[in-house]
Amino acid sequence: MKKMTKVSLAVVVLLVTSIIAAGTVWGSNALRKIDAVANDNIKIYYNGDLANLTDTDGSKISPVIINGRTYLPLRAMSELLGIDIEWDGTTQSIYLSTDSTPSNTGTPKPQTTPAPSTETSKPSKNKGTMDDPISIGDTFYWSAKEKYIDTNVSADYSFTLLDVKPMTIDEIKDLGFNVTSNNEKFDYVMITAKVTVSNAKVESGEVYPELAFAVDIWGTKTPSGYSVIGGTDYGFDGSLNRSFSEVVKGSDGLTKKLKAGEVGNYSYTGKAIIPLTKGEENYLVITKGYSFDYNDRFVYFRLK
The missing domain is CATH 2.60.40 (Immunoglobulin-like)
Structure with a gap:
């Protein structure tokens, strides 16, 4: 089982375009325009090594700045940190998991009763x-x-x-x-x-x-x-x-x-x-x- 790396999800959750298939239909009430700037000069280091963030076609992905905050591509970061990721276009859901086996059943996963932390298991x-x-x-x-x-x-x-x-x-x-x-x-x-x-x-x-x-x-x-x-x-x-x-x-x-x-x-x-x-x-x-x-x-x- 992989251990979740302590990275703020606010940094990695926004940019999901590299995992969403073209042609997906979104509800109009879920769409909103934002002003963003890609910054090619920002370098990402992981455990002291320079990370090369790329899309599925091998093209470079740069961090994006929105309202003064820096956002990173979700799939590239998940691969870097060893986090499993799945996209369900039917339910418009993204599944992140630290388990070695993804959880793709085609339906949203309801949350069960909260339990004591298993971080040390x-x-x-x-x-x-x-x-x-x-x-x-x-x-x-x-x-x-x-x-x-x-x-x-x-x-x-x-x-x-x-x-x-x-x-x-x-x-x-x-x-x-x-x-x-x-x-x-x-x-x-x-x-x-x-x-x-x-x-x-x-x-x-x-x-x-x-x-x-x-x-x-x-x-x-x-x-x-x-x-x-x-x-x-x-x-x-x-x-x-x-x-x-x-x-x-x-x-x-x-x-x-x-x-x-x-x-x-x-x-x-x-x-x-x-x-x-x-x-x-x-x-x-x-x-x-x-x-x-x-x-x-x-x-x-x-x-x-």
Whole structure:
């Protein structure tokens, strides 16, 4: 995953003409004239090296001055800084991403519930096993090909446990859930996690992405051998399930199915209620997919 370079977006966001195809129809209320001056004398240095900003045809691009402010071409700067960029002419949208895989599904990407900053998250050096669980803030990556109903689907995944907070029975009830288990044996936490689904594909027909590509929470396990199966990642605002559902909605508010031949890329952040065995160290357990051998199917995350 690429790291976003700290550059003011006000500097790079305006000049997008090099990525917009000729003939695109703009709404008349979105057009306005501006006075601009190109300055060929301005030099751009990146990490001490002189940058040569060029258009897609190789021609030189110069910074432009508008009302005393300097603006730089978006595509040239994104390539220089290692930021992925996509233009969707249908929705008049520009997508910037620090992920190595672009997010082109042909529809605007609604924002999910804000989550703690992931600027410090990094690929985990841990294996994700019971003996070597993933630490909070680290990211675990894997790929899977699964059978979904009557077709095969495949994708690359990542899961980052961002935050863990204790949760009371009253707080769970306030979300609309009844707690019927023996509370003398169980505690509960609310986790916040970030999930990415990249290169999502379906072999035939069409599927709802949030059903075919959802990451399953198995439950929790302890090093001493206790297990609690289950976790509630649905049914309340900000849950992982609802966050995924929001990401795959189109501008009309309806879920966009992923069809054979299309590639889906999704990123969302959400919460889940997780039961714990009291008095024990507990690890969160998720499944990579049921096509894996049983011993390689589960990924373990530290909860503290």
